[in-house]
Amino acid sequence: MIYLDHAATTFVKKEVFDEMEPYFTKKFGNPSAIYKLGEFNKETIKVAREKVARVINADSSEIYFTSGGSEADNFAITGVALKNMYKGNHIITTKIEHKAVLNTCEYLKNLGFEISYIDVDKDGIVNLNMLKNSIKDSTILISIMFANNEIGTIEPIQEISEIARNNNIYFHTDAVQAVGNIKIDVKKLGVDLLSFSAHKFYGPKGVGALYIKNRTKIDSLIHGGGQENKMRSGTENVPGIVGMGKAIELSYRDFEENTKKVFSLKERLINGLFNNISDIKLNGHRNNRLAGNVNVFINGVNSTTLLYMLNMKDIYVSSGSACNAANDTPSHVLKAIGLTDEEAHSSLRFTIGSENTEEEIDYVVKVLKESVDKLRKL
Numbered sequence: 001m002i003y004l005d006h007a008a009t010t011f012v013k014k015e016v017f018d019e020m021e022p023y024f025t026k027k028f029g030n031p032s033a034i035y036k037l038g039e040f041n042k043e044t045i046k047v048a049r050e051k052v053a054r055v056i057n058a059d060s061s062e063i064y065f066t067s068g069g070s071e072a073d074n075f076a077i078t079g080v081a082l083k084n085m086y087k088g089n090h091i092i093t094t095k096i097e098h099k100a101v102l103n104t105c106e107y108l109k110n111l112g113f114e115i116s117y118i119d120v121d122k123d124g125i126v127n128l129n130m131l132k133n134s135i136k137d138s139t140i141l142i143s144i145m146f147a148n149n150e151i152g153t154i155e156p157i158q159e160i161s162e163i164a165r166n167n168n169i170y171f172h173t174d175a176v177q178a179v180g181n182i183k184i185d186v187k188k189l190g191v192d193l194l195s196f197s198a199h200k201f202y203g204p205k206g207v208g209a210l211y212i213k214n215r216t217k218i219d220s221l222i223h224g225g226g227q228e229n230k231m232r233s234g235t236e237n238v239p240g241i242v243g244m245g246k247a248i249e250l251s252y253r254d255f256e257e258n259t260k261k262v263f264s265l266k267e268r269l270i271n272g273l274f275n276n277i278s279d280i281k282l283n284g285h286r287n288n289r290l291a292g293n294v295n296v297f298i299n300g301v302n303s304t305t306l307l308y309m310l311n312m313k314d315i316y317v318s319s320g321s322a323c324n325a326a327n328d329t330p331s332h333v334l335k336a337i338g339l340t341d342e343e344a345h346s347s348l349r350f351t352i353g354s355e356n357t358e359e360e361i362d363y364v365v366k367v368l369k370e371s372v373d374k375l376r377k378l
Contacts, residue, residue, distance in 0.1 A: 002315045002360045006200075006292060007149055007177060007351035012243065013202040019246045020204065023239040031236050032225065041238050048245030052209055055252050056194070057185040064210045064228045065241050069176035070100040071221075072195030072210040073143075075232065076172040077104045079218040080141050080193070081113055084170070088138030090114045094126055095336040097145055101174055102332075105143075114138070122338050123285040124153035132163060141170045146178035146194075150320050150333040150349060151284030152293025154182070161190040170216065176200055176208075180251040181259075181290050192216050198240065203247030207240030258354040262292040265352045265361050269294050272365035277372050283334060283347055292352035297343050301375045304328075306348060309371040315364055318349050 003011075012020075023044070029037030031045055046060070053060040066072045081091060093105055095117045105115045116134045119127045126144055142164045147154045157173055164171035172193035178184060180201025186194055193216065197208035212218060212231075224233030251258070273280060279299035298306070303319040310317060320331040330344035339347070350364075 002356075002364060004315070004317045004350045004352060004356065004360075004364065006353040007152075007290075007349065008318060009199045009205065010202045010353060012204055013247065013250060015250060016203055016243045016246045020239040020243040023242055027238075031238060032227065041236075044238065045236055045241050048241045051245040051249050055184075055248050056179070056211060057187050058211050059214065061229070062186075062211055062214055064212060064232050065236065065244070066195075066208045066210055066232060067206055067237070068199070068208040069098075069174070069195055069197035072197070072208045073098070073100040073172075073174055074104050075210050075221050076193040076195055076212075076218070077101065077141065077143055078108060079221060080170050080172070080216070081108050083217045083219040084140040088136070088140045090116065090136050090138040091141045091143065092116045092118060092131065092134050092139060093143045094118050094120060094145070096120055096124060096148055096150075096333045097143070098149055098174055098176070101143055101145070120153075120336055123288075124148055124151050124333070124337050125285065125288070126155050126160065128156065128159060128163070131160065135163075135167050135169065139167070139169050141172060143172040143174070146173045146175040146184075147182065147290050148284070148333060149177045150331060151295045151337065152177075152289035152351075153284045154178075154288050154290065157191065158189050164192075165190055177290060180248065181292070183252070183255065186211055186213070193218075198244035198247055201247050201251040204240050204243040207237050207244050209244065254354075259291050262352050262354060262356075265356055265358065266292055266294055268358060268361050269350060269352070269365065272361065273368070276365055276369045283337065283339070290351075294350040294352070295347060296350075297339065297347045298372055299343075299346060301346055301372055303346055303348050305375060306368075306371055309374075310364075310367065313367050315367060317364075318351075319345075319347060320349055 029041050031038055031042040049063045050060045053063045109115050118130045144160055146157055161171050170192045173191050175194045176197045179196035192213045194211040199205040220231050222233050227233050281297045283295040283297055330341045334344040
């Protein structure tokens with residue numbers, strides 16, 4: 001098996017699983033219980049929260065655990081919208097956001113909120129002038145992703161944050177693809193809310209977090225027992241939280257080494273593809289992109305057919321977001337950067353992980369060339 005779809009999910013590292021395992025079987029107490037078994041897990045969550053906070057330079061009181069990135073996005077956007085209705089009803093986002101953001105905005109639109117969707121350029125970079133011109137007196141939130149999950153383009157987050165701050169507007173960034181792949185300092189960036197998910201950096205599925213800057217006015221979405229500092233109720237997923245803390249700790253402990261390796265493999269893949277396959281184009285920014293992301297348009301082939309051919313060779317890649325894999329409509333991200341429907345349906349996404357090798361990359365290039373040649377002859 002050659003797995004090149006790390007933007008969809010990653011495996012759980014052995015060190016992470018080993019640290020989680022006792023919390024399924026022996027250390028299973030409810031953290032809200034007042035006896036030792038519960039108190040122990042309450043302290044365990046505190047330690048994991050501190051690990052997560054340390055990595056992004058936040059205070060531990062600013063980290064709220066969720067069920068994943070989608071909940072964190074919903075929490076940030078809907079929570080701020082509902083809490084700040086007295087101030088205004090206008091939200092600004094982009095046309096290339098993850099569906100967790102876009103569909104949340106559509107939900108709020110049905111409740112009477114006004115949503116502005118700003119454009120990006122051909123590389124996927126946000127149009128900052130359009131962002132500035134979209135701001136109104138009623139604007140309460142800007143939500144723009146840190147790095148795109150399909151084309152890997154990294155947005156000018158610090159500049160966007162400054163625009164928001166200068167206009168007294170909250171700024172949320174979906175950093176699900178960024179955390180684990182980019183060094184993040186929330187204080188330096190000046191963001192108010194930042195969402196991320198453990199399964200993108202070799203942690204377990206079903207657990208994520210939302211950074212909420214202290215004194216941010218935000219409403220709760222899940223009501224109940226008042227866990228997570230009375231902001232997100234529900235019995236805590238202790239094994240998941242433990243795994244997230246360990247995974248994020250490991251990802252930044254080995255950050256420089258892993259990033260250097262993944263970047264080298266990405267360049268090897270890009271060069272291999274462009275040297276062996278004609279009529280091919282890179283989607284997204286050539287340099288300002290995630291270290292392991294390669295999204296390419298290959299003329300004259302259908303990506304679904306190509307994915308099937310690669311799958312038969314146990315090579316796992318994708319044609320875009322895993323959340324839309326069963327949807328035959330063209331990628332809204334690729335359409336937003338100017339691709340036609342046909343071009344969008346002829347694009348593949350490779351996302352490389354630290355466990356991949358040069359031999360795997362070379363084999364993928366070989367198989368892909370053979371598959372493309374075969375399809376183009378039909």
